[in-house]
Amino acid sequence: MSRVVIIGAGLSGLTAAVTFAQAGRASLLVSMQPSERAQSVLAEGGINAALDTMGENDTPAEHFADTMRGGVYLADENAVEDLTENAPETVRWLSSLGVPFNMQAGHLIQRNFGGQKKKRTAFAKSSTGKMIMTSLIDEARKYEAAGLIKRYPHHEFIRLLTDGGRCSGALVRDRYTGLCAGIDGVVLLACGGLNGMFPGMTTGTTQNTGDAAAAAFVQGVELSNLEMLQYHPTTVGIPGKRCLVTEAARGEGGRLFIMRGEDRYYFMEDRHPELKNLSPRDVVAREMFFVRRELGGEVYLDMTGLDSEVWKTKLPDLREELISFLALDPKESPIPVREGIHYFMGGIRCDRYHRTSMSGLYAAGECTSLYHGANRLGGNSMLGAVYGGKAAALDILRRFPDSSEGGEIRFEEAAGEFCEPADEGLIMQISGILLKGLGIVRNEQVLDSCIGELDVLSRARQYNAREGARLSLARAMLISAKERRESRGAHYREDFPERNDKLRLEGVVTSSGGQITHRFEELPEGKEENADQA
Amino acid sequence: MQIRLDILRRKSAIDSPYIQSIDFAYEDKGESVATALTKINRSGTVSPISWECSCLQKKCGACAMVIGGVPRLACDAKLCEFEKAGFVRVEPLKKFPVIADLTVDRSAMYDALREIRLWLEKGLAPNEGSLDTAYEASRCLQCGCCLEVCPNFYVGGRFYGMAAGVPMSKLLAQLDKADRQRLAKEYSRHFYAGCGKSLACKSICPAGIETDALMVNSNAAAVFKRLFG
């Protein structure tokens, strides 16, 4: 068993495929749609690395410290250290692939991004994700032509193939023909965040349905920290989704306010004088929630003070987008913003080498819970996706060096478990319950009633395998939020508003025979020199 | 507000196509053909309509189709634009093989890029001079709208159209003279020789890519290279 099957062709899956190919190892790249359509192309603001191009003496150690602090010490320190140490090399590599990062006097420009004290975010105008993806796709194409990457670009991962508790491959369906194939090999899940659990309410793509993680979960793969949803403070509602207004808008000088009587109240500047409008996302989102509850009305983002040069060179797409979707020109008038679900810090549990709890199965990118703890810093997720894809591939190369071909791949008629889609009505019902329980401000009473509602729904009728998996995953999310009786990062409990360091533990969920259990696990010990920072 | 969608449907490539008319009520001026397709499928009132989408904000190219006779992104085609007529015709892109309903197989676009070997053979040193062109060219969504309106493009032909011309212009701008010779030849053969320069592609491009400017750059780099070095 040594073929490599990558599920997902966003930043993470693509980087993994390229890493394998560079080592001369073939891989299969399976995705619902081609890479051009992956959520990664939506990323705007940038990617973090302590390249220290801005004369601020930035270091990987400070990037590490900011990332751990931002994640409120819930991430694996060893993994974060790997990530931040390797970040400069990662961004330099992307630059060598032809990504047109903004430059000045021969070096990459880095900008401010929330939760970080130094200018550490490299960017390509306001389409950094798209720019990186285009270059990575070019690079992958070279290896496709050489036969080292074989794409399955309209193929859905259905479930894992297992053999005595270990993963032995993946069942994949061709969305065009409806035919399925069992593909044996080591599997790397790079299937993105759980957007599909909240249709219409996230800033991401409709492609990341959450079905992949749900199937893996009910097949015995551990997930963790599922309560950690990042609400992005500045999104605008457009039909079918929340549309992101990048944090760079505040990085470049955008200010949040709400009307208090006749006056504009710049609440972030007043209440968080150190980082002001650039405080970590959870802090901003919660403050917006509270200030709206206090004063009523909407919160506005004022970008009218940004100068024309900034609009032209750094945020051109954003302006065009707002004009097209809201019929409002942000250069002329403030725009109303609300929080929207933007990133899933929780997900498939894995160690610093990206090994999951199931042998033969790896995970990388936004589908994991690895790097971002209780909250992710802007610019760290693209880094986590790219570096994570590479790290996973390197570990697979080390541990599964045998590169023999694997069995024939035959697509054939195969009905059966997990193939049938989930009912759309059910998907919306589940999402409604989750939104109630997992809002920006949570409490036990509401969570209990949501779990109760879900129980009633679960017993209401017979469900197919996919629906059952979705119900299980939803339940696991609610239980995770209930069990964490403290407030930490993105998880805010009105009934436990303080952080409790006895709970500086990973919340792990497992599913076995329809039973879902939650437990807390110690975080791996980090290097001693990092310990006092916690 | 109320609109009728006339959707060209077929179960699969071998089934015969038919028009299905569906009345759709909407409230928000922002609602698009993509919104309608999502809601119609969610309502379960007709057999699920096959179509592709991902970002719903004009950034991924998945939802390209022919709407009111014009190739465009379903998530960008506002229903209220068709308010006067009271209906809108929704069809799949016609230059690509249909899979089902509004889903087409655009793999010819990817095959073309592989055919012209569009990649870097070795790492690049970052170059400030080519940033703007590289950025503009990297924005291509690979949606295929430009191919749909191009008088000279057909699947299987030697001319690969603007969906290849734009990505080529990225590397032509970034590579130095010695390294771009191979790609320059491909550009001449698979783009320059076949392009009639009518620029129908420019006005249709949903990403608003300045295809003419990119073409001028690429021509200078690839075709008139003796003049421009």
Ligand SMILES: Cc1cc2nc3c(=O)[nH]c(=O)nc-3n(C[C@H](O)[C@H](O)[C@H](O)COP(=O)(O)OP(=O)(O)OC[C@H]3O[C@@H](n4cnc5c(N)ncnc54)[C@H](O)[C@@H]3O)c2cc1C
């Ligand atoms: C609007 C927006 C702006 C952002 N801005 C930034 C930013 O400025 N900086 C930053 O660092 N991060 C940003 N992010 C986050 C970042 O873009 C993502 O976390 C990252 O790109 C995820 O990469 P990925 O490879 O893990 O997943 P994705 O890019 O989501 O790719 C997932 C892949 O899995 C495939 N897939 C999913 N399910 C299945 C299945 N069942 N079968 C087969 N294939 C499947 C999909 O087709 C896709 O190819 C932003 C996100 C959004 C939505």
Ligand code: SF4
């Ligand atoms: S200029 Fe005309 S011929 Fe050339 S690619 Fe555009 S539409 Fe086609």
Ligand code: SF4
């Ligand atoms: S050039 Fe424009 S129309 Fe053509 S594929 Fe690219 S984005 Fe689409």
Ligand code: FES
């Ligand atoms: S869904 Fe991405 S462009 Fe329309």
